[in-house]
Amino acid sequence: MAARRRARRNPGRILLRTVAGAVFVFLMLPLVVVFPISFSAGSYLRFPPPGFSLQWYERYWNDPIWIDATIRSLQVGAATTVLALLIGIPLAFGLTRARFPARTAIEQSMSAPMIVPHIVLSIAIYGLFSHLGLIGEWYGIAIAHTVLALPFVVIVLVAGLRNFDVNLELAARGMGASRLTAIRRVTLPMVAPSVYSAAFLAFITSFDELVVAMFLSGANMTLPKKMFDNILTEIEPTVAAVSALKIMFIGLLLLLSLRFRKGSDTPMTH
Amino acid sequence: MDKGADLTVAGIHKRYGQVRALSDVSLTVSAGEFLTILGPSGSGKTTLLKVVAGFETPDEGDVRVGGRDVTDLDPAQRNMGMVFQNYALFPHLTVERNVAFPLEMRGTPKAEIRTRVAEALAMVELTGFEQRLPRQLSGGQQQRVALARAIVFRPTLLLLDEPFGALDRKLREAMQLEVRRLQQRLGLTTLFITHDQEEALVMSDRIAVMDSGRLEQVGRPRDIYDAPASPLVADFVGESNILSGTMEAGGSVRLADGTAIRVTGEGPAAAPGAKVRILLRPERLGDAGDQPGAENQIAGTVVEAIYLGLSDKYRVRTAGGVELLARIGASRTARQYRAGEPITVGFHAADARIIEVR
Numbered sequence: 139m140a141a142r143r144r145a146r147r148n149p150g151r152i153l154l155r156t157v158a159g160a161v162f163v164f165l166m167l168p169l170v171v172v173f174p175i176s177f178s179a180g181s182y183l184r185f186p187p188p189g190f191s192l193q194w195y196e197r198y199w200n201d202p203i204w205i206d207a208t209i210r211s212l213q214v215g216a217a218t219t220v221l222a223l224l225i226g227i228p229l230a231f232g233l234t235r236a237r238f239p240a241r242t243a244i245e246q247s248m249s250a251p252m253i254v255p256h257i258v259l260s261i262a263i264y265g266l267f268s269h270l271g272l273i274g275e276w277y278g279i280a281i282a283h284t285v286l287a288l289p290f291v292v293i294v295l296v297a298g299l300r301n302f303d304v305n306l307e308l309a310a311r312g313m314g315a316s317r318l319t320a321i322r323r324v325t326l327p328m329v330a331p332s333v334y335s336a337a338f339l340a341f342i343t344s345f346d347e348l349v350v351a352m353f354l355s356g357a358n359m360t361l362p363k364k365m366f367d368n369i370l371t372e373i374e375p376t377v378a379a380v381s382a383l384k385i386m387f388i389g390l391l392l393l394l395s396l397r398f399r400k401g402s403d404t405p406m407t408h
Numbered sequence: 409m410d411k412g413a414d415l416t417v418a419g420i421h422k423r424y425g426q427v428r429a430l431s432d433v434s435l436t437v438s439a440g441e442f443l444t445i446l447g448p449s450g451s452g453k454t455t456l457l458k459v460v461a462g463f464e465t466p467d468e469g470d471v472r473v474g475g476r477d478v479t480d481l482d483p484a485q486r487n488m489g490m491v492f493q494n495y496a497l498f499p500h501l502t503v504e505r506n507v508a509f510p511l512e513m514r515g516t517p518k519a520e521i522r523t524r525v526a527e528a529l530a531m532v533e534l535t536g537f538e539q540r541l542p543r544q545l546s547g548g549q550q551q552r553v554a555l556a557r558a559i560v561f562r563p564t565l566l567l568l569d570e571p572f573g574a575l576d577r578k579l580r581e582a583m584q585l586e587v588r589r590l591q592q593r594l595g596l597t598t599l600f601i602t603h604d605q606e607e608a609l610v611m612s613d614r615i616a617v618m619d620s621g622r623l624e625q626v627g628r629p630r631d632i633y634d635a636p637a638s639p640l641v642a643d644f645v646g647e648s649n650i651l652s653g654t655m656e657a658g659g660s661v662r663l664a665d666g667t668a669i670r671v672t673g674e675g676p677a678a679a680p681g682a683k684v685r686i687l688l689r690p691e692r693l694g695d696a697g698d699q700p701g702a703e704n705q706i707a708g709t710v711v712e713a714i715y716l717g718l719s720d721k722y723r724v725r726t727a728g729g730v731e732l733l734a735r736i737g738a739s740r741t742a743r744q745y746r747a748g749e750p751i752t753v754g755f756h757a758a759d760a761r762i763i764e765v766r
Binding site: 303305306310319323327328 | 463484487489490493496509510557
């Protein structure tokens with residue numbers, strides 16, 4: 139009892155709480171500004187807004203350029219997620235299960251796209267894609283985004299697979315399951331939480347990506363590119379409305395992925 | 409249910425890089441027999457099990473089940489039931505789905521799956537637990553589910569990889585007897601892996617003692633205990649005093665400290681002058697006063713006295729500096745010794761046996 143009371147008064151603990159609180163406020167403050175501005179009745183980015191209306195949401199909804207950019211971004215994001223998982227899942231299996239000479243080297247170089255500045259990567263990809271005629275195509279951006287998303291996907295999946303008890307897969311095979319059936323029926327359901335996390339990370343990596351998209355999208359803009367252009371050319375609260383929508387959408391995805399994770403939340407080992 | 413098939417492994421070699429995991433292992437388990445592979449960790453016993461199950465391919469040698477060569481078959485096609493060390497129950501499936509898994513893999517019709525799962529669960533006394541998840545069960549119950557899952561598809565062979573390691577002593581003893589009963593009832597040929605010699609003695613029809621990738625001795629529990637083929641087996645199975653000495657004419661062995669002891673237990677013949685090692689089980693050593701007719705008596709001092717309930721265990725140092733373990737059974741008349749007290753231990757010549765001649 140005495141030890142507990144002392145722990146509560148511990149100055150370290152108070153300091154920790156204060157710092158954590160400050161960080162939380164700092165991170166959340168933009169939301170407090172963005173949401174009111176998006177409902178602004180005025181025609182400038184001004185805070186606090188002079189009055190409230192839905193005009194900027196209407197503006198967004200009725201502008202085909204905004205809507206096209208949104209659809210394109212969703213498309214690119216979805217394609218990136220699928221591609222990154224298709225490549226990342228087998229890669230993660232190889233890195234955790236197989237024994238081959240360059241395994242560690244490959245695993246370490248996996249994070250290269252995270253280290254190389256996006257602008258360098260973008261110029262390189264731009265050079266390559268202009269030869270291939272992929273500039274301005276949504277799937278060109280998806281391919282480039284896959285490169286960016288892959289490290290996240292592989293890191294998350296490798297961690298998940300390392301936690302997985304391989305004996306479960308052996309047990310399944312001993313009971314008559316082929317290698318693939320064992321993976322499908324036992325391994326994947328067990329590492330599903332990691333797969334959901336990886337998918338979510340891949341999607342937001344693409345959905346929020348600006349630099350690569352600036353080089354590759356040409357006239358067919360993605361949403362971040364359109365937002366960037368909008369801020370450059372006309373300073374008006376549509377961009378706040380779009381930001382608010384984006385935040386809510388990502389928040390929803392996050393909730394969903396947490397929900398999925400919970401649904402299949404099972405201990406990995408005994 | 410069907411009788412199990414016999415298992416033969418012949419001339420198995422397996423290496424991992426420089427490490428010889430298995431060297432020329434040959435073994436036959438007859439149909440319905442319970443054979444235990446006993447060995448310390450790293451002895452190769454788990455590798456041998458994996459070779460039989462098909463999870464490892466041997467470098468040389470074959471595995472035959474019921475006369476059929478299965479060496480190159482995928483584990484899925486071998487029809488062997490296996491219980492893993494940590495049970496390897498699928499945590500995301502209910503007890504029922506876990507036990508149904510091998511049947512689903514074989515395309516058994518749904519109605520039949522249901523009855524056979526119910527049968528298997530009844531056999532391990534887990535009826536009523538169908539809808540639980542493995543994490544909602546105790547260790548012993550998980551163990552039973554793993555067992556039900558391993559026998560539900562009527563395997564030709566049952567493989568058990570140290571299945572009782574995680575259970576507490578009482579439960580382990582209960583499960584040992586239960587598994588043994590079930591195995592005998594179903595007539596399942598069983599290969600059991602353990603490092604626990606007591607468990608091996610309790611459960612097995614025969615024991616194969618393994619060390620450093622080789623089989624040291626294969627035999628019935630009593631033979632392994634009473635007539636170990638080497639000092640290593642003697643040391644690993646049960647407690648032992650292993651004494652080195654020189655053979656003398658007339659069936660005596662002179663120890664390094666000069667004591668001569670008479671040795672008439674069965675064992676390899678040794679010519680006078682040969683260096684031999686003899687085995688003396690601690691429970692055959694007694695207080696000399698309680699051992700009428702014992703040909704051998706050695707005086708010494710108690711170095712350590714340990715009370716074990718059923719018996720007292722003494723570490724005795726003889727006048728010549730040899731250390732002996734003696735286990736003296738608890739009886740109303742048995743005298744208790746304390747560390748530092750003098751003691752004279754006695755044993756019959758027939759209870760000392762030569763186990764190595766060099």
